Amino acid sequence: MPVISNEPVAAVAGIGATEFSKESGRSELRLAVEAITAALDDAGLAATDVDGLVTFTMDSSAEIAVARELGLDELRFFSQIGYGGGAACATVAHAAMAVATGTADVVVCYRALNERSGRRFGQVAAALSGMPTTSGIDNGWHYPMGLATPAAMVAMIARRYMHVYGATSEDFGRVTVAARRHAAANPAAWFYQRPVTLEEHQQSRWIAEPLRLLDCCQESDGAVAIVVTSVARARGLRWRPAVIAAAAQGSGPGQFIMTSYYRDDMAALPEIGVVARQLWRQAGLDPADVRTAILYDHFTPYVLLQLEELGFCARGEACDFIADGAIELGGRLPLNTHGGQLGEAYIHGMNGIAEAVRQVRGTSVNQVPGDGPVVVTAGTGVPTSGLILS
Secondary structure, three states: OOEEOOEEOEEEEEEEEOOOEOOOOOOHHHHHHHHHHHHHHHHOOOHHHOOEEEEEOOOOOOHHHHHHHHOOOOOOEEEEEOOHHHHHHHHHHHHHHHHHOOOOOOEEEEEEEEOOOOOOOOOOOHHHHOOOOHHHHHHHHHHHHOOOOHHHHHHHHHHHHHHHHOOOHHHHHHHHHHHHHHHOOOOOOOOOOOOOOHHHHHHOOEEEOOEEHHHEOOOOEEEEEEEEEEHHHHOOOOOOOEEEEEEEEEOOOOOOOOOOOOOOOOOOOHHHHHHHHHHHHHHOOOHHHOOEEEOOOOEHHHHHHHHHHOOOOOOOOHHHHOHHHOOOOOOOOOEOOOOHHHHOOOOOOHHHHHHHHHHHHOOOOOOOOOOOOEEEEOOOOOOEEEEEEO
């Protein structure tokens, strides 16, 4: 937990990213270095200030390779977080713990991927069911049944949620409409100036019923980097610090990777509940204090379930909560003001953390008024993580 004596001691001091595209034309290592260089410049720091690096186990660019390319003198802390998109906020959590304990002074979290021009997560990878690991064994139960893509796996939970609570495809579509409306005002977004209507959502083709094309996040090339240091040091740098008021990881009972179908309640995301309870306790806040949220939107139904697990509304009430533009600018809880992974880019959730930092700084293209905290979540359906920035 990145606090000592109940006072936050770590903050995000810099953010950086490449452009978001469908064909980057360069290696993931180069993308990582570009994003990190931009983040350090944003913070007003040099590569020689960095003594820690954190990334995903799924990132192809090891910390030592990145360190060589950046010309770092030495590394005192390095870490990799597992479980795909669930790692996003945890990279910052681990960086904050390193800073809080004095293990490192300046830690950079990064994620670089050519997820459109390279390995496409939405396609079947049959080899995953034959790996000599526990994950391979788990995959062996459901791959032969046709559950071999994230969309197919999430469709099972979405269908159950619809059955139990009466949610409709139109309810899912309202998440898309809000995200694309925000992306339309964001020049960095792939879908800049390209909003969609609920009717267009309903006309988009099925991917895995009840998920339509516009219920599914993008496939993107790009990289994002986040610079974490002490609150005291961050206050002397270029930007108002985004203080890490809380950071948590969580895995729920009966946890699998995207296929936790053996729980008593399939229409829920208990791993987010684990994260939520820690976040509110650490920060001394509750959902009513939050002015905007960045929720991991790889698939629209999981945005609704996250709202419930985080306590913004009761179980089964998210469809009512988001009605009448509640999650758009001017609503009671604007979500994913950068456009999210549905509208800006899919960089495994790291671009969402960068947007939360911009909201704290007051520099978002879709700035939400007020000084309240921003809550951020990482990938759901897998062991996950979350942050509160203030």
